[in-house]
Amino acid sequence: MTFALFQLLAPDNSVDSFFIACFVAATVFVGLKWGRGLDELSAIPIIGPSGWFASCQGARVFEKHAYKMVQEGVKKYPGQMFRVPRMGWTVVVSGRRMINELRAARDTDLSLDKSVEQSLQSKYTVGPSIGNADRSHMRVIQSELTRNISIFFDDLHDEMCAAFSDNITFENGEEWISIPASSAIMSIVARTSNRVFVGLPLCRDKAFLASNMEFASSIMGTAQRMNRWPVFLQPLVGTVLSPYKKHLPKLTGHIGAMVARRMHEDDALGVDRPDRPRDAISWLLNHYAPGQAEMEMIVMRVMLLNFVGIHTTTNAFTHALYHLAAHPEYIAPLRAEVEEVIAKEGWTSLAMREMHRVDSFLRESGRVCEGNCLVLHRRVVKDGGFTFSDGTTLPKGTLVAAAVPPAHYNADTYTDPETFDGFRFSRLREADPTKYQMVTTDCDYVQFGHGQHACPGRFFAVNELKAMLAHLVLHYEVQFEGGPQKPKSDWLDDVALANTTARVLFRKRVLLQ
Template identity: 45%
Template sequence: MLDYSLVYAVVGIALTCALLSVLSPDRRALDGIPTVGPSAPLASYIGAIRWLYDAPRMVQEGYDKYKGRAFKVANIDRWMVIVSGPKLIDEVRRAPDDVLSFTEATNDMLSIDYTLSPNVHHNEYHIPIVRSQLTRSLTSIFPEVRDEVITTFDEIIAPKGDEWIALPALETIMQVVCRASNRVFVGLPVCRNKDYCEANVRFAVDVMASAILLNMFPKFLRPVVGNMLTLVPRTVRRVRKHLEPLIEERLAKMEEYGDEWTDRPNDMLQWLLKGAEGNERTVDGWTRRMMVINFAAIHTSSMSFTIALFHLAANPEAYLQPMREEVETVTKEEGWSKASMQKMRKLDSFLRESQRLTGLDALALNRKVMKPFMLSDGTRLPIGTHIACAAMCTHSDNENYVSADVFDGFRFANMREEDGESIKYQFVSTSTDYVPFGHGRHACPGRFFAAAELKAMLAHLVINYDVKLEDEGVRPKDTWFSTSRSPNRTAKVMFRKRHSRHAT
């Protein structure tokens, strides 16, 4: 039976928010910005509901009508201002953090205080570690990443003889990414512990589910709702039981040997143990921080690789053999290394093209306005406004890419053949017309590790397996929630051991 008291409560909350929106001078300051969807105070909630299920089309509508200018769309409790064109995208990129804040925008979207930890929101000490130590260590840690990729593939993708086996793509790839990432994050044997891996994969799902739930409520209700959530704390306890003995063992050795501990691990956990200060130096703090890093690594890399895998399995005749030849040629000459991965231009291009055409979000460069800000088109943005760039539309614009709506896996490999373009079109390179990783100083700090890991996975896959889809040639349809794209979660990819392959 319908609980009408709940209905009345929700309607009352919506009306209250609408009235606050009308009365707020900051909200009225946005009235001059063109709107996609209804713009009247109460009617805008219709647009906010549409935004949940039709955001990509709304962004495209605004992009087509207001290209190179700003427009706005209604969210449940705020307006989102969206910009396009290299000039405005670059203005967002260059704005100082105390004017346009990436951190505060991310906190609002993920409700970090409740889904992760207030400490993570206010102290991002792990980001410089990812940006510097993880990236600098790629050459030395690559053999471990590759070893874990090989081991995991052999265990979970193991067809016999000539048989084809169908495996759920996203679930399978999440296992590979989790284990390969944690080989570098916490090392053996924890990275192969089934419960530890399942908990970290679960955490990524829990964070997103909790964030979506919290964003359905007005900001003033989030502390109440956030403190009632139990998904994340439960998973933290589950991960902690695996990390606590390891943390205590390492702290004891750090205390005993100090700088003389010559065989100390070269992994993320060790870097975090050394880098934490103050109230971060607790088992719970280190556990949560490791889970945050896992969330970033598993969630985006798994979905990105799965989407690329669907492109490959939908058209293996065009891509498998050319990539096999490239991998075999490069590794025959130079072996398997981080440096050799960089020479595999076709693999690099395939992953970049997948991100371009089927990236994980319709928007990029999300920022929150911390000080009044004016764009060069005259748009005035009051404090508290959220602004982002139209990523999907930028990537599918024929002015930026030839036949932009067509998947061309070797598009960027061909572009790199032109003189002077060997770096610009790499998978990890960002620009105003390629923003899946963001752009500028807040571009994804872990993208260099992610690129090495995903290329190691793709290289291993193409020289060891044949792949196809159950419905051959028909790529599974992606799903959207608001601006976020997800590969089809139930779709399967079929694998068969490749015969007559070179030794791996």
């Protein structure tokens, strides 16, 4: 029936024609929806167009100018609420008090899962087997992945070195080479992460890695397109666009046989055998009773780990690389710290903890890189709505998030907050080494969120990021071709992607024996 309706609405099989054909029905629905939204949230000021149909235009404007609109709202309504137009309204809060209220709210009042489910359109983008009731992939991140960092660090470092060498190659006596930074970093991160997720040789399989990256891009693109349309049309749109259905056969072809073999070995030989691989497949199977796991659900969860880990880490490191190329004066002191720590501790997870300047540089990059302009996304699920301490009640179903700019550029917390200061946090740690680490979250540093739902994979990600930056400054010089100017980010709704077309010059260092 869905296919027949699609043929009727878009006889030329064009998805864009399908969207146009839906416009009449959508327009009526949106007018009614926004009219109701205006009544329920009438006390909260609007940034961008208002009214029934102007808000549709405002949602498209927000896709391209989210950061500026959030900045405008914070400037006009400091420490207060405002809302921005999307397919429905998102209420934005700012200031320590309201961020703390978001952080401390019970899941039965404000739900992260329901917010992610809506923004990611997970039923259609990653498939129905990824449900809130089965969170084995999250438990793997929170437990096995974090607990085993020191155990698999040798493998991670080995793959990282090989991936750098394969992606940054010098030929014919070249001194400087120009590298498309974003794609090279994504390849390095994908290989390094998958050395832990699936091991050798699959982590070096170009077709497997390409499928991973293609699937992840499809998830984001499909979710964005679906969220442009009203709720009642999203099942139809999602059925037509579903990247899960398109990519599952290819993904299963790459990793399905390995998963099936591992499941058979666990059933026949048990999970306590000494030669059982330590990777994400085994860790995922640990969370199912014998016979309960299915190959498809394990395959999709491995892909979801890739989606969550690879793209966020790639984005963070590419921003850091751009900051390093724009501020080459940091290379020498970073290198000195790396050489000193490695001479003492070797390439170990303990060494990563001792690299305070490396940690500081990455944390500062995260503070100023505009990575997200909204964090702590929640959806009101409490009957009767959720009431903040200022007396404002948000009705059930409302999406709410915290603004990043006033937290990361708070002059009461940060001296000269507009300036990139790579060693800002390492100086602060001199008084208390336990504070101001990159993995530490608070109301003035929300790159990884804050509270009980802060990113559980940040411990693995930060170790990977620090190892990559340490390796980079130890083995290369970097700079921009046109002078030390960080390229502008590419905004995708409320997320700032590190510029995907910029190139960075690399020169290999000659290491003295």
